[in-house]
Every structure is written in C-alpha cells, then in structure tokens.
Amino acid sequence: MLRVRGLRQGVTVAVSSIRGGVGKTTVTLALADVLADSLRCGVVVVDADLEWGTAADSVPDYGRRRPTWIDLLGDVDQIRSPTDLAPYLLSLSHGVQLLPGPADPTQSENLDTRELSGLLELLGRFFPIVLLDLSPGSGLTGTLPEWAFSSADEIVAVSTPTVGALRRASRLLEHLDEAHPGVPVTLALNMVPKRPDATVTQVTELARDVHGQRRYAAIPQDDGLLRALNAGGLDVSELDQGTRVALKEMTVGLAQEWVR
Numbered sequence: 001m002l003r004v005r006g007l008r009q010g011v012t013v014a015v016s017s018i019r020g021g022v023g024k025t026t027v028t029l030a031l032a033d034v035l036a037d038s039l040r041c042g043v044v045v046v047d048a049d050l051e052w053g054t055a056a057d058s059v060p061d062y063g064r065r066r067p068t069w070i071d072l073l074g075d076v077d078q079i080r081s082p083t084d085l086a087p088y089l090l091s092l093s094h095g096v097q098l099l100p101g102p103a104d105p106t107q108s109e110n111l112d113t114r115e116l117s118g119l120l121e122l123l124g125r126f127f128p129i130v131l132l133d134l135s136p137g138s139g140l141t142g143t144l145p146e147w148a149f150s151s152a153d154e155i156v157a158v159s160t161p162t163v164g165a166l167r168r169a170s171r172l173l174e175h176l177d178e179a180h181p182g183v184p185v186t187l188a189l190n191m192v193p194k195r196p197d198a199t200v201t202q203v204t205e206l207a208r209d210v211h212g213q214r215r216y217a218a219i220p221q222d223d224g225l226l227r228a229l230n231a232g233g234l235d236v237s238e239l240d241q242g243t244r245v246a247l248k249e250m251t252v253g254l255a256q257e258w259v260r
Contacts, residue, residue: 007039011258012120012130014152016145017159018168020136023190024158025049026225026234028133029092031156033236034251035129036094039259042127044089047101048144050108050135066090068102073115076122085126093235097127111143120151149176154254155185161192161218186215186254193221194242217250219243 015031017024028045036043046069067088072079079085089097102108123130132148149155155176159169169187176185222243228234236247 007041007128007255008259010124010128010130011153011255012124012132012151013154013156013254014132014134014145014148015156015158016134016149016172017136017157018172019165022136022158022160022165023219023225024136025133027156027158027188027190027219028131029096029234030225030236030247031251031254032096032129032131033093033234034247035255036096037236038248038251039129039255041129042095042097043129043131044097044099044123044127045092045131045133046099046123048132048134048148049101050105050144066100068100068107069119070102070107072099072122073119076115076118079122082126085122099123108144111147113143113147116144116147117151146179149180149183152180152183153258155180155183156188156254157185158188158190161189184215184257186217186250188217188219188250190219191221192218215250215253217246217253219246219250 013031015024015028032043032045035041048069069088072085072088089099092098120130132152134145134148135142157169157172157176159165166189173185173187176183220240220242222240224239225234225243228238236244239247
C-alpha cells in the first residue's frame with residue numbers, strides 16, 4: 001500500500017528508549033528496512049547512540065576505521081553530491097544507508113545545535129527519510145537528544161513487556177508530551193513472547209490501554225532478528241510472518257501522514 005501511494009514529504013524520526021537492552025537499535029534498523037523496501041526511497045540511519053556507536057556493529061566487515069557523523073560535521077560545506085557523501089556511509093539491506101557514530105563518546109561533548117541542524121539539512125537533500133537512533137535513557141537531558149526530539153516529525157519509544165520497563169517508558173512518554181507537544185509518539189513494545197504468560201498479557205493490555213491515544217505496536221520476539229544482525233544484514237522479509245506483519249503495521253501507522 002505504501003509503495004503504491006508514494007512519499008509526500010521528507011521525514012525525520014527519532015527513536016529512543018528509557019534504558020538499554022530493549023532492542024532500540026534493532027527496531028530502528030528494521031523500521032528503516034521496511035520503509036526503504038515499501039516506499040522505494042532513500043533512507044539513512046544516523047547512529048546518534050553516544051554509548052560507543054552501536055549501530056555500526058550490525059554492518060558486515062565493519063573492521064577498519066571509517067568516518068563518523070562527527071567527521072561529517074566538519075566537512076558539511078564540502079558535500080555537494082551523493083558521491084561526496086558516500087565515503088561517510090555504510091550500506092545495509094534494500095539500499096538503507098548508515099551514518100556511523102563516534103566510538104568515543106567524548107567526541108560529542110561540545111555539540112552545537114546549529115551544526116547538528118546543518119547536518120540534518122544536508123542529509124535531507126539526499127534522503128527523504130532520516131532515522132535518528134538515540135542513546136538509551138535519552139529522554140530527559142542533553143544537547144543531542146533535545147535537538148533530535150525538537151527536530152523530529154515522529155518519535156518512536158521502545159520498551160519491553162515488563163511492568164518495570166513499561167513504567168519507565170510511561171515516564172519517558174510523559175516527558176515527551178510535555179517537552180515536545182504536537183510531535184506524534186509511537187510506543188513500540190518489543191520482544192513480546194509468542195506465547196505470553198498471564199503477566200506479559202497483562203502488561204501488553206496495559207500498554208495498549210494506557211497509550212491508546214498514541215500509536216502502539218507489539219513486536220514479537222524473533223530469534224531471526226538476532227541471527228540477521230549477527231550475520232551482518234537485517235532483511236525483514238526473512239523474518240517470521242508475525243514479526244513482518246507487526247513491523248509493517250507499525251510502519252503504516254507512522255507513514256500514513258507522509259504518503260499521498
């Protein structure tokens with residue numbers, strides 16, 4: 001459906017979580033894969049996770065030193081074509097491109113929002129869809145997350161189906177509602193067991209009820225996601241049917257305002 005209708009506008013999506021280990025980067029890469037495959041347009045993932053630049057670990061043969069978006073910040077004025085930008089990017093499935101983040105978090109201590117906005121403007125010239133993979137726990141403070149949420153057209157908050165995680169996610173969502181009113185937020189409940197027990201069922205029902213006025217997605221636990229990332233290439237079409245359906249439904253929910 002999205003492929004037929006086409007993209008109507010450029011979009012920036014910020015993906016966050018209240019803590020690590022909930023599959024935030026995995027959800028970001030899966031979302032990028034579905035968007036690129038469905039819309040047949042350019043998608044770039046910016047690894048804005050300042051805890052050692054984790055997204056690039058999912059790329060095959062990422063062994064040698066490559067430029068990061070910190071390096072690109074200093075070269076923005078020199079980038080005038082896709083060819084100029086190509087050395088900074090890593091290729092993923094379905095043409096998705098990844099802009100790696102710094103492995104040393106101290107490199108981002110003196111970020112300037114004007115530089116970051118210039119970087120986003122540059123990427124927007126070549127990619128209709130930009131996904132910002134933020135650090136876990138980044139919902140409250142810091143130049144980069146605050147800039148990212150302020151610049152985003154959509155926000156995705158990733159959690160897992162436990163009571164504690166959902167409570168923390170609720171606090172993140174409340175903060176986003178206060179600090180960034182008007183920006184649509186999707187709660188993505190990740191790693192939901194295919195045969196949930198009573199507690200998990202209660203948590204998922206609570207998530208659906210509490211966040212009923214927001215977009216909500218339940219993504220099943222799928223070992224194929226981990227295998228794909230370990231193999232260095234995430235292709236959603238190779239995942240279990242339930243996972244594919246959940247990811248595509250989440251994508252449609254996000255993109256319904258972007259397409260013709």
